[in-house]
Amino acid sequence: MNFPDLIQTISIYAIPAIFAITLHEAAHGIAAYRLGDNTAWMMGRVSLNPMSHIDLMGTMVMPIALFLATGGNFLFGYAKPVPVRFGNLRHPKRDMVWVALAGPASNFVQAFLWGLALYVLLGLNFDEKFFIEVCKAGIKVNAIMFAFNLFPIPPLDGGRILVGLLPMKQALSFARIEPWGFYIVMALVVLNVINAFWMTPLMGVTFELLNLLLSPFEFLLPK
Numbered sequence: 001m002n003f004p005d006l007i008q009t010i011s012i013y014a015i016p017a018i019f020a021i022t023l024h025e026a027a028h029g030i031a032a033y034r035l036g037d038n039t040a041w042m043m044g045r046v047s048l049n050p051m052s053h054i055d056l057m058g059t060m061v062m063p064i065a066l067f068l069a070t071g072g073n074f075l076f077g078y079a080k081p082v083p084v085r086f087g088n089l090r091h092p093k094r095d096m097v098w099v100a101l102a103g104p105a106s107n108f109v110q111a112f113l114w115g116l117a118l119y120v121l122l123g124l125n126f127d128e129k130f131f132i133e134v135c136k137a138g139i140k141v142n143a144i145m146f147a148f149n150l151f152p153i154p155p156l157d158g159g160r161i162l163v164g165l166l167p168m169k170q171a172l173s174f175a176r177i178e179p180w181g182f183y184i185v186m187a188l189v190v191l192n193v194i195n196a197f198w199m200t201p202l203m204g205v206t207f208e209l210l211n212l213l214l215s216p217f218e219f220l221l222p223k
Contacts, residue, residue: 016138097164114138123220
């Protein structure tokens with residue numbers, strides 16, 4: 001990928017990615033606040049300010065370096081996790097599921113809204129390619145974040161959802177892998193396990209569901 005193409009790709013994906021990360025993390029904080037834990041609220045992390053959630057290494061340096069090194073074929077990153085004291089939740093084990101689910105749910109909603117925006121632009125015969133591509137990028141970025149974060153290994157949201165759903169004894173045992181969870185996930189990403197056995201099938205289901213939800217709005221599309 002040459003330099004002009006790289007700049008164009010970054011400019012297209014920047015806005016959807018910033019929204020995806022910011023709303024994902026804020027959703028965790030809002031859910032925790034409503035369920036009894038005000039830790040994130042008191043620390044100013046229930047915010048729509050992207051700077052509250054961006055991690056210099058995980059959100060900027062690592063994704064850009066991987067993107068450049070692989071010619072755009074591999075991308076991985078992370079934001080600063082919203083602090084949640086699960087013991088402060090009114091029903092810690094049950095509410096952990098809702099707090100964890102709030103982040104991916106926000107990405108699914110954003111993917112739907114970007115899809116709806118795309119339908120509207122196409123219906124208006126809007127021919128500015130940049131905005132069309134931004135909408136497509138918004139769908140893709142949020143679908144990826146939705147699927148990836150549901151992978152059932154803590155500290156990913158899917159892992160915490162699984163901890164909340166398991167019986168207490170099994171939940172405590174499973175939660176002990178969290179300190180090594182990031183390294184386990186990275187290894188599975190490098191070995192292509194997550195992509196082949198998780199991302200590909202779940203992304204397919206995600207796009208099918210989005211198409212179903214957007215189908216009532218197909219009247220907006222040009223005939």
